[in-house]
Amino acid sequence: MSNSQLLDWVIPEALPTHVSFIMDGNGRWAKHRGNERTVGHRAGSETVQRIVRECRKLGIQHVTLYTFSRENWARPKKEVSFLFELLVSFLKKELPALIEQDIKLNIFGDMGDLPLAARTALQHAIKKTEKNTTMTLNLALNYSGREEIIRAAKQLVEDSASADDVTEEALAARLYSSGIPDPDLMIRTSGEVRLSNFMLFQHAYSEMYFTETLWPDFSIDEFHDVLKSYAARERRFGKTGDQLNND
Numbered sequence: 001m002s003n004s005q006l007l008d009w010v011i012p013e014a015l016p017t018h019v020s021f022i023m024d025g026n027g028r029w030a031k032h033r034g035n036e037r038t039v040g041h042r043a044g045s046e047t048v049q050r051i052v053r054e055c056r057k058l059g060i061q062h063v064t065l066y067t068f069s070r071e072n073w074a075r076p077k078k079e080v081s082f083l084f085e086l087l088v089s090f091l092k093k094e095l096p097a098l099i100e101q102d103i104k105l106n107i108f109g110d111m112g113d114l115p116l117a118a119r120t121a122l123q124h125a126i127k128k129t130e131k132n133t134t135m136t137l138n139l140a141l142n143y144s145g146r147e148e149i150i151r152a153a154k155q156l157v158e159d160s161a162s163a164d165d166v167t168e169e170a171l172a173a174r175l176y177s178s179g180i181p182d183p184d185l186m187i188r189t190s191g192e193v194r195l196s197n198f199m200l201f202q203h204a205y206s207e208m209y210f211t212e213t214l215w216p217d218f219s220i221d222e223f224h225d226v227l228k229s230y231a232a233r234e235r236r237f238g239k240t241g242d243q244l245n246n247d
Contacts, residue, residue, distance in 0.1 A: 014231035016184035018062035019055065020206070022198055023048070025190030025214030032214075038082045043216035045090050054220050056101050056135050058227075062180055064108065064138040066198050070147065084118045087141075091121045095128060102134035108176035108199075109143035136180065145200035148175055177202055185230050187223075189215040207233055 023044060030040030048065065055063050068083060098105060105125045114122070122141075152174035156166060172178065182202040186195075191212040195203060209226045211218070 011231075012059060015058060015060060015227065016207075016230060017060070018064070018181050018183045018185075019060055020064040020066070020183040020186045020199060020203070021051070022066045022186070022188035022192075022196060023215040024188060024192055026216060028190065029214040029216045037079055040214075040216060041079075041083060041086055045086055047216055047218055048090070049094065050220060051218070051223060052103075052137060053097075053101075054223060056103060060135070062136045062138065062183075064140060064177075064183065064199070066143070066196070067139045068109075068141045068143070069197060070142060070144040071197070073142075081115075084115045088117050088121045091125045095125050098125065098129050098137070099132070102132045103129060104132040104136045105129045106136055106138045106180075108138050108140040108148070110147075111141065113142050138177070138180070140176075140198065143176075143198070145195070145197045148199075149201055171201070175201060182206065185209065185226070187211070187226055189213050189218050 026040035026044040027037040028040070029043060030037050033039070052063060067087070072083075073080065097103075105122075107122060107126065111119050111122060122139075149171070152171050155174040156170060161170065177199070182204070183199065183206045186199075186203055186206045186208045188194075188208070188210050191210070193210045207230055209229065211222065211226075213219075213222060
């Protein structure tokens, strides 16, 4: 089924190539229902499944999920342990679907500090999906946007780059996202309006959408509404509207 058959309100060319998500609000969702935060995280993982599958149906080529930040280690140990147990469970459950749907799994961040079971499950899934080409699913894990830029700068120094060698392209080639286009659209749920140290370099020209909806309640219908809004926007990249029309 083609994109136009799936959605009669947008042409395929108007869809973003890369969408990033800050999946915020799992804990509040659970608290509002009188439950432990872990209940919200489990509900949030179900939203991940729905949204990723919808992106695949629509032909969106790259999806990046802010899964676990460097700052998240400060959360209660019980919650952190649960999050990684949930990640392992998610990977085991979804790996057959990733393979069947030709989705490649990729990681942004330092896996070295992750629990062994999580590292093992991630490495297995990455290996099993490395030849997939239809869509790339990037999980930002143990991730920090500032650390990513510092890491890239250190690599430039290690490569004996001269001042003239330090360009946007050279830095981008050393980011976790090397070879992947910058996000066209960034979506953050739960009403917070900030980037929270997420892909600071890559989001320079991204369209941004902030919604009050908590991540477990973020529906396919609302996602479609966001895509409608994105399709109606004029991306200028510093130019005027008249310049774009004359290009």
